Structure formats: structure tokens, C-alpha cells
Amino acid sequence: MLYDAIRFQAFHQDMRIAMIGVKGVPAAMTTGGGIERHVEQLAPRLAGLGHEVTVYVRHYANPRGTKRWNGCTLVTLPTIRRKYLEAIVHVFLSTLHALRQKYDIIHYHGVGPSTLSWIPRVFAPRCRVVITFHSRDQFHEKWNIIARAYLAWGEWTAVRFPHATIAVSHVIQQFCIKLFGVKPFFIPNGVEIPSASIGSDRMKTLGLEPGRYFLGLGRLIPHKAFDDAIRAFRNVPTAMSLAIAGAPGYDMRYAEELYALAELDPRVRLLGFRTGEDLQQLLAHCYAYVCPSRSEGLSIAVLEAMSHGKVVLMSNIPENLELIDHSGMSYEVGNIQDLTRLFTFAAREPALLRERGERARHIVKLHFSWDSIVRQTDSVYESLKA
Incomplete structure (x- = not known):
């Protein structure tokens, strides 16, 4: 254990990291979902390793304009609160902002946001782009046929545009291998082990x-x-x-x-x-x-x-x-x-x-x-x- 910790520190380099594709953090909000809960746990721990982590959040998810949260910087940007525009507009504005910040890593979350990950590949070539493939969103029943086609294309972009793709399940990893011939890194979602004593007064x-x-x-x-x-x-x-x-x-x-x-x-x-x-x-x-x-x-x-x-x-x-x-x-x-x-x-x-x-x-x-x-x-x- 001690040897592993020393070896990790020896090769570890602090980086400037941006997280794009979440509504907001913390996820304790009516609009928070799996991606928000994922980033809520991931970003502060990366900051704890010495990285400078920035999370791009939507204006309604950060009404007080909080700039620092759990060791991370929050950048609050507007969007259009319409089902088919909200995510992509915010990801676009976040990407434009990120281009000027000289990040080492821009980490997109979700296949929808991944469709814009070509922008830093072209306009910020020294930055490295990572995408986490969280789910096959095209099968979510809230989307119409046009949105589903766009999200299907997003699955292709999630393995073709970034420098690295992370799959949260073996199922998604195998899907990428079979359909696109690309093997993403497998890194699952996680969870904290709860306390043994939790009250029942509620x-x-x-x-x-x-x-x-x-x-x-x-x-x-x-x-x-x-x-x-x-x-x-x-x-x-x-x-x-x-x-x-x-x-x-x-x-x-x-x-x-x-x-x-x-x-x-x-x-x-x-x-x-x-x-x-x-x-x-x-x-x-x-x-x-x-x-x-x-x-x-x-x-x-x-x-x-x-x-x-x-x-x-x-x-x-x-x-x-x-x-x-x-x-x-x-x-x-x-x-x-x-x-x-x-x-x-x-x-x-x-x-x-x-x-x-x-x-x-x-x-x-x-x-x-x-x-x-x-x-x-x-x-x-x-x-x-x-």
C-alpha cells in the first residue's frame, strides 16, 4: 500500500480539468440525475489529488452564483430551458468558454455533449478530450425521432472525437467494441458505503x-x-x-x-x-x-x-x-x-x-x-x- 502511494505521487502531475455536461453540483436538486451524482463524487476527489477542477453548471442549478464548491471552481452559464435545447446550448457555451482557459483535460459527460467535443480537438489542440459514455440515451422514451437519431450519432462521436472514452459498464464497453471497433476504458459508477447507524425518525x-x-x-x-x-x-x-x-x-x-x-x-x-x-x-x-x-x-x-x-x-x-x-x-x-x-x-x-x-x-x-x-x-x- 505504501509503495503504491509513493509510486502514484512520483508519476502524478497536477492538471487543469474541466467537466462539461452536467446540470449542476451538488446533485441534491430536483433536476439532478445520474451524471450529476457521478460528477458530484468525481470532481472533488480529483481536486483532492491536487488537480484544478472546474465544473460548468447551468444558471438555474446555481441560483446564488456560487463560485467555489468542495475544492472545485464552478462556472455558471445560461441556457434555454427547453427539452431539446437545454443541454446542447449549455454544452456549446461551456465549450466556447473552456477554449480560452488552457485546460489540460476537457471531460465531457454523456453522448449528447460528446457531439461538440470536436471543437476543442480543432481549436485547442494541446488540450486532451475525454468522454464518459454514461448510457445509450437514444432509448429514453422522452425523445422524439430526430433527437434519437442525434443521440445515436452521439454514440459514434463518443468514441471517434475524444482522445479517450470511458464506459461506465461492461455492456457499453462491449457495444462500442462490436459496433465501432473501439475499446473504451471501463470505469464504473461508484458509491459510498453508508454509516451503520441511520435513524428512522423521518x-x-x-x-x-x-x-x-x-x-x-x-x-x-x-x-x-x-x-x-x-x-x-x-x-x-x-x-x-x-x-x-x-x-x-x-x-x-x-x-x-x-x-x-x-x-x-x-x-x-x-x-x-x-x-x-x-x-x-x-x-x-x-x-x-x-x-x-x-x-x-x-x-x-x-x-x-x-x-x-x-x-x-x-x-x-x-x-x-x-x-x-x-x-x-x-x-x-x-x-x-x-x-x-x-x-x-x-x-x-x-x-x-x-x-x-x-x-x-x-x-x-x-x-x-x-x-x-x-x-x-x-x-x-x-x-x-x-
Whole structure:
């Protein structure tokens, strides 16, 4: 361990790094998602290694204009708050600003932002460009056919434009190899192992009983498929509850559909966006976690549930199956009856869930430590500057 630390310091070079493609940090906001949570953990740790890290954030996500956060510089720029323009406009303005800052590394997050990564390749040739391929966004159901075509092209740009590509899952890495003939670096999302003692005083306020509810977390958007979970749960013979915490996306129609479904079953509770102590207690005291998504990258929410020693009931998309390693339970994606069966089985097997939950916690400790992930990311940067 000491030898490794000395060797790391000997070859480590401090760099100026820009992060582009996030809404804002910290991710404790109604608009925060997986990428925000990823950068929230990655950027401060890179700063802790001695790098000068700048995160480009959107104006509405930093209303006070904060300039420093956890050792990082925040650059706040405007955007157009429209579903099809917000991200790309902010990434474009951020890229123009970054060209003048003489960064060593510009790190784009997501295949949409990657479409503009050619700009620093052309106009800042001494800078090295890195892209993290977080998920295949073209399959998110909120996009129209034009946006999906653009995001499909973004997948090509994510491996062709940068000096290095990082894939957060083996599934994405293999996709890039098979379709584009390029092997990205595999560096997964991570999670912090929670404290062993988390209170339960918020449970009553949330209308829940510790250990007596299934939990789902995520934005209320179609590809998260919480409607599947609610429909399946209606037919489960149990006194337990189903709690879903998350904020609506741009399209309120899906959220309204979920609220209408929830009204049909008093056991279903939609809790809105939750963060901080509420979120920690929800994860710590749920009976099991449910992830019915039709599309994911590598879900940080699933990793967080596993870190709390919880079994995850998940759709059998490859990105989910990559995580569980016999610690969770899967069902056929989109199959309501199969999910009903899984809910029912899980509700009747508390001893099995405790056993598999401990395995889940062990898997997270072994493979998804943020400190390890940051060192791997730093090694990618170092290799580009060598």
C-alpha cells in the first residue's frame, strides 16, 4: 500500500480539468440525475489529488452564483430551458468558454455533449478530450425521432472525437467494441458505503414503517417504468407499501399518470423528490429496492441500495444484470405479471432477502469504491498527458 502511494505521487502531475455536461453540483436538486451524482463524487476527489477542477453548471442549478464548491471552481452559464435545447446550448457555451482557459483535460459527460467535443480537438489542440459514455440515451422514451437519431450519432462521436472514452459498464464497453471497433476504458459508477447507524425518525412523516415497504428512486419519466411497478404491485397480496421518490421530468403527463395509478391502491405512495437525510433513511429502512427501468447506464441508485444491504428487484436489461452477481432478483423487462410474481416471492422470503442483501453490500465494497474509481480516472488523464 505504501509503495503504491509513493509510486502514484512520483508519476502524478497536477492538471487543469474541466467537466462539461452536467446540470449542476451538488446533485441534491430536483433536476439532478445520474451524471450529476457521478460528477458530484468525481470532481472533488480529483481536486483532492491536487488537480484544478472546474465544473460548468447551468444558471438555474446555481441560483446564488456560487463560485467555489468542495475544492472545485464552478462556472455558471445560461441556457434555454427547453427539452431539446437545454443541454446542447449549455454544452456549446461551456465549450466556447473552456477554449480560452488552457485546460489540460476537457471531460465531457454523456453522448449528447460528446457531439461538440470536436471543437476543442480543432481549436485547442494541446488540450486532451475525454468522454464518459454514461448510457445509450437514444432509448429514453422522452425523445422524439430526430433527437434519437442525434443521440445515436452521439454514440459514434463518443468514441471517434475524444482522445479517450470511458464506459461506465461492461455492456457499453462491449457495444462500442462490436459496433465501432473501439475499446473504451471501463470505469464504473461508484458509491459510498453508508454509516451503520441511520435513524428512522423521518419514517412517520413519510407515512412509512421501517422494513415494511419496497422502494423505487428516480425521475418520473417513462423509461424508468414506475408505472410497471405500480401496476404489478396492485396484485401482490401483502400489507407492505410501495414508495417511489422522484421528481417529474419535462413532460408532466407521465407523472400525472403515475399519480392516477397510485390513487387506485392506498399502499402506493409517491413521495416527490427526496435528498439528504430523507433519502438515506428511505434506503436504509426499505424492505427491498425495485428498479423496473427499460433503459439504464449503470444505475447509481441501484448501487446505493446495494450499499445499504438491500436486494434489488430489477428488470433484466443487461446493464442491470451486470451489477447484481446473484445478490438481486430479475424479471422480464415490461412483463407486469412477472414483476407481480417477483414482488410476491420477495415479500414471502425475508431471510433470503437478508442473505442476498449482505452479498450486495460486499459486491459494492469490492468493486465500486469511489476512491478506486477516481484513481482509475486520474490514470486515464495521466496516460493522455504522458
